[in-house]
Amino acid sequence: MIEVKELQKSFGKLEVLKKVTFTVDPGETVAVIGPSGSGKSTMLRSLVHLEEVNGGSIIIQGQALVDNGSYAGHAQIKGITSKMGMVFQHFNLFPHLTVRGNLELAPRTLKRESSSEITARSKDLLSKVGLADKADVYPSMLSGGQKQRVAIARALMLSPDILLFDEPTSALDPELTGEVLRVIRQLAEEKMTMIIVTHEMNFARDVADRIIFMDKGEIAESGTPEQIFGSPRLARTRSFLKL
Numbered sequence: 001m002i003e004v005k006e007l008q009k010s011f012g013k014l015e016v017l018k019k020v021t022f023t024v025d026p027g028e029t030v031a032v033i034g035p036s037g038s039g040k041s042t043m044l045r046s047l048v049h050l051e052e053v054n055g056g057s058i059i060i061q062g063q064a065l066v067d068n069g070s071y072a073g074h075a076q077i078k079g080i081t082s083k084m085g086m087v088f089q090h091f092n093l094f095p096h097l098t099v100r101g102n103l104e105l106a107p108r109t110l111k112r113e114s115s116s117e118i119t120a121r122s123k124d125l126l127s128k129v130g131l132a133d134k135a136d137v138y139p140s141m142l143s144g145g146q147k148q149r150v151a152i153a154r155a156l157m158l159s160p161d162i163l164l165f166d167e168p169t170s171a172l173d174p175e176l177t178g179e180v181l182r183v184i185r186q187l188a189e190e191k192m193t194m195i196i197v198t199h200e201m202n203f204a205r206d207v208a209d210r211i212i213f214m215d216k217g218e219i220a221e222s223g224t225p226e227q228i229f230g231s232p233r234l235a236r237t238r239s240f241l242k243l
Ligand SMILES: Nc1ncnc2c1ncn2[C@@H]1O[C@H](COP(=O)(O)OP(=O)(O)OP(=O)(O)O)[C@@H](O)[C@H]1O
Pocket: 011, 014, 016, 034, 035, 036, 037, 038, 039, 040, 041, 042, 043
């Protein structure tokens, strides 16, 4: 369970998040849509402590990352964020490591399990994203869609309870988005808890259990895909979506 309460964030005088409140249940896939600059990425980055907020609370599986504007201690923050994986728009792979090296770096640094267990999981996860034959190549040899699938496999290496995606297909040529969305769809079917910031409206409609529409730092509207895409009451979303 993710609970976000009255989250506030400003960059200087610019108020980017204005008391944003929502919850995500275990196993739920939530898509976050909205115009450019509405605060979607800032909200997502706050959940994994890549941004520090100025007010409000973020409670992940009952543990407060930030409670009424006060951050938990370093160890608790590390414990909470280690349960979350993040996939970025620009993949953020390490160029000097092979695909396998990218997947295995974090688990090998943490040394929580044996080398052979780590190798076995990276092999499994590369098969899961359809890249079993790419283990030993460097990211520069891969297409954008392949890079993003490696990034998803890497995020899964630490067996996260929650996966966050920040516009995972926005940097891809249109013909490469399908292969990435297929992997995310499979994770949704497996009931991974996910928040996906996306501009892919058809994907949001097909895969999300719930859609949050952000506008000017606020949650303007939220609901099931049927409500968002079908209801005449959701006028702001419908106008944004040009429905
Ligand atoms: N580090 C920063 N310093 C100053 N302003 C920032 C910073 N990061 C984001 N902003 C500003 O905060 C606002 C919200 O940005 P954010 O990236 O969260 O929006 P977004 O909804 O994800 O937009 P997009 O769909 O274009 O990615 C924007 O006006 C942006 O310029």
